[in-house]
Amino acid sequence: MDSFDVVTMGSATQDVFARTDAETVTIRHGGEKETLLAYPLGTKILISELDFQIGGGGTNTATTFSRQGLKTGFLGRMGDDDSGKAVLRFLRKERIAFLGAAGGQTGFSVILDSEEDDRTILTFKGCNDRLRGEEATAGGWSARWLYCSSMLGESYETMLKTMATVKKAGGAVAFNPSIYQAKRGLGTRQKALSHVDVLILNKEEAATLVGHPAGLHDLLRVLAAAGPHTVIVTDGKEGATLFDGERFLSVRPSPEAKAVETTGAGDAFASGFVAGLARGLATREALLLGMLNAEAVIGHYGAKERILTRKEADALLAAEKRDVKEERPAS
Numbered sequence: 197m198d199s200f201d202v203v204t205m206g207s208a209t210q211d212v213f214a215r216t217d218a219e220t221v222t223i224r225h226g227g228e229k230e231t232l233l234a235y236p237l238g239t240k241i242l243i244s245e246l247d248f249q250i251g252g253g254g255t256n257t258a259t260t261f262s263r264q265g266l267k268t269g270f271l272g273r274m275g276d277d278d279s280g281k282a283v284l285r286f287l288r289k290e291r292i293a294f295l296g297a298a299g300g301q302t303g304f305s306v307i308l309d310s311e312e313d314d315r316t317i318l319t320f321k322g323c324n325d326r327l328r329g330e331e332a333t334a335g336g337w338s339a340r341w342l343y344c345s346s347m348l349g350e351s352y353e354t355m356l357k358t359m360a361t362v363k364k365a366g367g368a369v370a371f372n373p374s375i376y377q378a379k380r381g382l383g384t385r386q387k388a389l390s391h392v393d394v395l396i397l398n399k400e401e402a403a404t405l406v407g408h409p410a411g412l413h414d415l416l417r418v419l420a421a422a423g424p425h426t427v428i429v430t431d432g433k434e435g436a437t438l439f440d441g442e443r444f445l446s447v448r449p450s451p452e453a454k455a456v457e458t459t460g461a462g463d464a465f466a467s468g469f470v471a472g473l474a475r476g477l478a479t480r481e482a483l484l485l486g487m488l489n490a491e492a493v494i495g496h497y498g499a500k501e502r503i504l505t506r507k508e509a510d511a512l513l514a515a516e517k518r519d520v521k522e523e524r525p526a527s
Contacts, residue, residue, distance in 0.1 A: 201266035206254025206345035209303035210279035215245035253345030257467035275302035325349035346374030359391035465490035
């Protein structure tokens with residue numbers, strides 16, 4: 197049986213980054229404002245830059261773990277097409293073991309950038325949501341950590357079984373749900389959360405999962421009460437806040453961090469934090485590692501282009517001066 201430091205479960209996709217001169221527009225409906233990416237109807241839009249990369253939450257996070265020197269496996273489903281072969285080549289290059297199955301059409305995403313360096317993503321899930329339980333356990337493996345990102349359909353049910361198996365064997369579980377999962381509500385995610393040691397999500401996902409908008413500390417308390425030992429909520433330029441039942445820890449982005457393209461920032465932060473824990477770093481250092489990894493990624497195009505190596509991360513951590521703020525809940 198192969199033994200891993202971390203096994204990731206999540207999607208694998210062929211990503212196409214298309215940079216255009218699209219503008220953003222803001223509309224009002226129902227008393228709320230929404231910002232949209234806008235293209236003129238009936239016209240041909242020129243693409244100024246085009247880039248093909250391997251994406252998906254499963255492979256993004258696996259890359260962080262492997263580059264941090266952790267023995268890493270990727271558990272998911274990819275197609276038996278050219279895109280699937282490209283994913284396999286990438287995994288081999290990054291020294292990530294493939295533990296899943298192949299068959300069907302590989303997931304595909306088109307990332308449309310705007311003049312304001314924000315983006316809209318068109319996603320085709322393909323076979324990502326069709327990983328069967330027997331495929332997840334084929335060959336046998338164990339892991340100190342299981343990291344789960346967004347999986348839907350049959351793959352979600354397989355993820356629940358895999359969480360239970362890893363926990364029963366004494367491993368730890370981290371979960372980074374998507375907005376799709378959050379929309380189904382806290383009650384429907386309770387089975388998953390009962391297995392989770394570390395829950396990481398952004399503020400929009402947290403409010404959606406809980407079912408109502410609330411203050412940050414209230415969101416963290418409600419989510420922690422659902423089962424996870426540690427909950428982290430990220431909030432873009434406001435940074436990230438952690439609650440472990442006893443204290444709140446928060447860290448803000450560096451004012452020097454400049455965003456070129458934000459795809460993969462959430463994956464980079466979450467996997468950076470869990471990689472820190474898997475490496476044995478203290479919680480404060482793990483929070484900083486997550487933030488440093490995200491800042492490195494957003495400074496370049498693509499979700500994996502600048503994911504930190506262990507050597508790079510250690511050098512940045514040694515030089516890091518920013519404060520991690522601690523608060524204790526009022527008794």
